Each structure stands twice: as structure tokens, then as C-alpha cells.
Amino acid sequence: MARSLDSFYRSQSLIYKYVLHLVTVAAIVFFFPRGGQFKYEFQKGKPWQYENLYAPFDFSINKSAEELEREREEIRAQQIPYYRFDTQIEQQVYQEFDRSFSEYFNPQEFDTRSWNQLRQRGLALLDSLYVNGIWDGNAPPNTDRIYLVRDNEASGMDADRLLRMGDINSWLRQELRAGYASFTNRYQDLFFRVVQPNVSRDEALTARELEEELSRISLTRGNVDEGALVIARGEVVEAENFNILQSLSGEYESELWSENNQYLILGGYTILVALVLLMLLLFLKKYRPQVYQNNVKLTFIFVNILIMVFLTNLVIKYDDAYVFVVPLCVLPLILKTFFDARLGLFVHVLTVLILGFVVPNSFEYIFLQIMAGIVTILTVSELYKRANLFISVGQITLIYILGYFAFHIIHEGNIQNVVWVNFGFFLLNGMLTLFVQPLIYIYEKIFGMVSDVSLLELSDTNSKLLKELSTKAPGTFNHSLQVANLAEAAANEIGANAMLTRVGALYHDVGKMNNPTYFTENQITNINPHDELDPQESARIILSHVIEGIELARKYKIPDRVIDFIRTHHGTTMVYYFYKKAKEMQGEEVEEKKFRYPGPIPFSRETAILMMADSVEAASKSLVNPSYTIIEEFVDKIVGGQVQAGQFINADITFREIETVKKVLKQRLTNIYHLRVEYPE
Incomplete structure (x- = not known):
């Protein structure tokens, strides 16, 4: 178990x-549409590349999108709109006419018979106005015919039989010419007061009828019988047979998809x-x-x-x-x-x-x-x-x-x-x-990943962790800057990720903040604290800066891709100075493991570049009167030793790229340590 x-x-x-x-x-198959796949691939304007295709079953020919849209446009253009007749408004107008007639035609001016004739004439005019209704002036008819809905019954009529409010005065003058012309102004003022439009366009009913008409459009035109030739081999797929093939494809896919x-x-x-x-x-x-x-x-x-x-x-x-x-x-x-x-x-x-x-x-x-x-x-x-x-x-x-x-x-x-x-x-x-x-x-x-945008932010030397490093271990900070410049130049030369390499170099030694004076670059006096420690303890402090650097980086939420540089920048190399010192003091009984970094060794081109740049820059401080020849031999010796020790076997870096990195390091170190002209006092 x-x-x-x-x-x-x-x-x-x-x-x-x-x-x-x-x-x-x-999940992907679940997202797929439910239907089969037509087994032929075809394109408009291309020849049919398969054998003659015969209809495997009866199917209808679908109309193209253009044909359907044309039919819809024709229906829209020919549609007869619906207008609704409001009988309540008509009744209100007649009531208002009865109340207001005496104000415009004073009974004291006329005898009873004449006054009644004038009133009957006004009622007759209202009857003529409201026999078809008065249009409200909104949404003018766009056709010659309309449907007028009165008491829930629609009847067709010519659109020009509807009278608009603005046309009432001219209509009255026309109607009053025979016998009542002298009363035209009074009738106009009276009608202006009492007449109201009572016919308006019924948009809802018009739209509903249009939808019904559109829904009656047939989506197909004609049929193809089973066994009929659809397209011959080599025939160009043009508009008509392209539409037939699309119809067959859609029918085939729906027929194919069944419970069986x-x-x-x-x-x-x-x-x-x-x-x-x-x-x-x-x-x-x-x-x-x-x-x-x-x-x-x-x-x-x-x-x-x-x-x-x-x-x-x-x-x-x-x-x-x-x-x-x-x-x-x-x-x-x-x-x-x-x-x-x-x-x-x-x-x-x-x-x-x-x-x-x-x-x-x-x-x-x-x-x-x-x-x-x-x-x-x-x-x-x-x-x-x-x-x-x-x-x-x-x-x-x-x-x-x-x-x-x-x-x-x-x-x-x-x-x-x-x-x-x-x-x-x-x-x-x-x-x-x-x-x-x-x-x-x-x-x-x-996902806890890192991009170049984040790397750019991390490369800012004013970030919290790097600022703390520059305060507590200024020598290490300057060393990291030099290594970053060397490593970035080398990465650019071989096509590696230069931004990632630079950021990794800036953070690779942050673990030295905990014990800065135990590292030579931070010692500003001749006092070396290692003189008072045995070699094993000194080696332990030196080796621990890797683990402490990883812990610090995680505390400050540095991405894992950058922490990889801290973890691998010494690989499994040895703190040789203290190992040799311990050997001189203790003989052959020295345990080598206590003087070796735990690793892992570099596993990418970027981490390999950092190991080379870090070792070369650190060791270059010991050079006395460096020349190009000395620097060249010095770089070859350090990098060659790392290659010989198998530090790059897991890194995706070739010997040619290692030689290119060495060349860049030599050039940069030569520029740093170039001889200057001695100025006279």
C-alpha cells in the first residue's frame, strides 16, 4: 500500500x-456546434476538385442572403401602413362645437331660421371633415394607399383623402364659396378652436403586420431531386451552383446529426x-x-x-x-x-x-x-x-x-x-x-509569471530591495551593476533575453545584505572578519548568501524567474579560497561538500551568462596592471574552468555562444581597465 x-x-x-x-x-468538443461536417471543401470561383457530385437525397435550394434581403426590401417598400381613427376625439369636437358656436355666431345678429342654417352648415362641414378623419401630421404616409382602423375594423383608402390640420382653412374657403363666403373668417376661427386631429399612425400594428409579411417569405426556391447532378468535376463553383452546394452542405450536416x-x-x-x-x-x-x-x-x-x-x-x-x-x-x-x-x-x-x-x-x-x-x-x-x-x-x-x-x-x-x-x-x-x-x-x-513589462519595473534601481542593497552593501550593489552591464551586453550578442538577464544580475547577490562585511567588496578597512573565523565557518557564511538571497527575494515577492538567477549564479562551484585554507590547516580530512554551493547549475542561456559575468567581474578586481592579453587569458581561464566543471551542461547554450560571451566580456573589461594618459601635476 x-x-x-x-x-x-x-x-x-x-x-x-x-x-x-x-x-x-x-471542453473544446463541448463548445463545438452540434452538427456533422460536409465532407467536401469548396470555394466560390474555384473549380470542383472531386468526382461528379450527385444529390444523395432530395433537398431544397436555399435562397442567398442577397435574395432574401431583396425580397424583404420589396415587402417594406410595398407595405401599406395602418392609421387608427379615434372616435372619442370626434365626439369631443362636436360637443365643443355646440358650446362655442354662439360665441362666433351671436343669435341676436340673426333670425332663428338663419342662425339654424349657419349652425347646420357648420355641422355638415364637421361631418365632411371627420368622414375620413383628420391626420395629426406625424409619420406621413409613404404610399398612395393606407389602412384606416375604425372600431377595430381596417379598410383601405387613398392616402390623399386624409386632411391635415394645416389644410383646413383653404378647404373651408373652398367649401364656403357658394352662399357662405361672407362667414368664412368666422368659421375659420371657430374651427381653429374646436377641430382636433383624430387619425394617427399605428406603429405597433404596422410593425406587426410587416413582421408577419416578412415571416411568410420562403427561405428556399426550388428543389433538387435525389440522384440529380449537382456539379461536375472541374466545373467552376459560381454563384448558382455555389448556392446549391451550400444548401446541400447545410442539409447534409443537419441530416447527419441524429440520435443514432x-x-x-x-x-x-x-x-x-x-x-x-x-x-x-x-x-x-x-x-x-x-x-x-x-x-x-x-x-x-x-x-x-x-x-x-x-x-x-x-x-x-x-x-x-x-x-x-x-x-x-x-x-x-x-x-x-x-x-x-x-x-x-x-x-x-x-x-x-x-x-x-x-x-x-x-x-x-x-x-x-x-x-x-x-x-x-x-x-x-x-x-x-x-x-x-x-x-x-x-x-x-x-x-x-x-x-x-x-x-x-x-x-x-x-x-x-x-x-x-x-x-x-x-x-x-x-x-x-x-x-x-x-x-x-x-x-x-x-499564474505567478513574469513579462518584460514587470522586468522593466524590477530593473529600477530605486525599487525597495535594490535601494536597501545599495544602503547596506554598497560594494555588492556596485558589483551587481557592473555584472548587469556585462551580462546584458553578452545576452544581446547571442540573442538571449537581455532584459531578464539584466534583472537577474541586479538581484543575484541580494543575500549578501545580511552579512555585508564578510564580502570583500563591502570592506572599507583593512580589518577582515574572516581572520577571526575558521575556514569552515567562513565558507558557511559565504555559501549562505544564496539561500538568504532566495528568502529575501521571496519576502519582497520577486518572481521565480528572477530567483532562478540567485539560485544558480554559483552553480555547484566551490569556495576554493577557504577550501584551500582549511586543507592547509587540517590536511586531507576536509569535507569538500561543506565548501561547495548546493546548486542547481544554470539551466538556461541567461543564467549561464550571469554565472560567467559574475565570476569574471568579481575576479577581475584582483588583476594588477591589466592589459588586453592578461584579460583575455584571465577570462579564458575562468570560463574554461566552469565549462570543464560541467556547469553549463543543463543550459541551452552552445560552445559558439560561450565563445561569443567570452569575447564580449573581454571587450568590456578592456574598456573598463583601459590605460589612461598620466596627466602632469
């Missing part, structure tokens, strides 16, 4: 990778996605073993793939026209920031291949996204410089626009039908890509 538990404990990292792989595959075979289709998706992610794991295991062994970094990569798949599927389910709004180039940007360009591009390509299952026009999508990913990898450098990110995003957006424009010309053969709004989607994609900066900060906090 104990042996089984021990075996499980040792294998837990591998088990975690299996679980991560399975969970990611399951849905699990088979899901199984096929699962196998393909599992293969893609397996390729990623194999790549990491072979070419990026440090990332493969680190489950946090592995999880980080898989989570980013999942996020991109989820966002793309979400957009497709809403409207696949917006698929290029998803800022997929954020993925290689982030991975290049935290890892390297090759890994970023590899993961980007695999993610695009996965998305090829679900996006429309998969070939066009895959081509554009891979091109954009390559441009991202090639152009983005020093992301902590804001201008670089804006320039890179501009280039990515340009690639999208040019690629889409080229595909449109290939498919359509002209530029007349370009959907210009798609260019807006590409611009929106570019703006969303700029969100990578705050996203990097979020990832740093969640």
Missing part, C-alpha cells in the same frame, strides 16, 4: 498532464482535437522540457487555448459575420511574452486548426489567421515599449484587410460587392488586441 502511494505521488505530475489533456479536449450517430460524430471530433493537443504536448516535451515539466505553465497554455475557442464559438453562435472580431493574435502575443516566439506560433497554428472545424469559410479563416500570427511573431518585440505594440497591431490589421480584399477579388472577380463593414471588424479586432497589456498583468498575478 505504501509503495503504491509512493508511486502515485511520484507520478502525480504526469497524471495531472493526462487529466489536463482530457479536460481540455472535453451524434455520438460517433462527437467521437470523431474528440479524436481530432485530442491529436492536436497531443502534438502540443509532444512538442513541449521534446523542445521545451522546462515548460512541459512545469504544470502551472502547461495549464496557462491550455487555458489560453480554451479561452480563444470559447470566444470564437460564442461569436459564431451569435453571428458568424463577426468571427474576425475575435482578437486571436492575442494568443501568440501572450505566449511570446511569457515564453518564446516559436512556442507562440506553434500554439497559435494548432488553435487555428481546431477552430477550422467550426468557422465558416475555414480555408480563408485559417489562411488569414496563420498569416496574422506569423506577422505577430515577426513584428512584436520589446512589448514593454508601447509604441511597438501599436505598430505591430497596425501591421496585423493591415494583413487582415489585404488578405480579405484579395480573397474577395478571387471569389467575386470584382470590387463592387465588397462588404466594407468587414474592414470595421478588422479595425475592432486590432483595438481589442491592444487589451493584451492589461491581460498580461492579470496573468502575472494569477
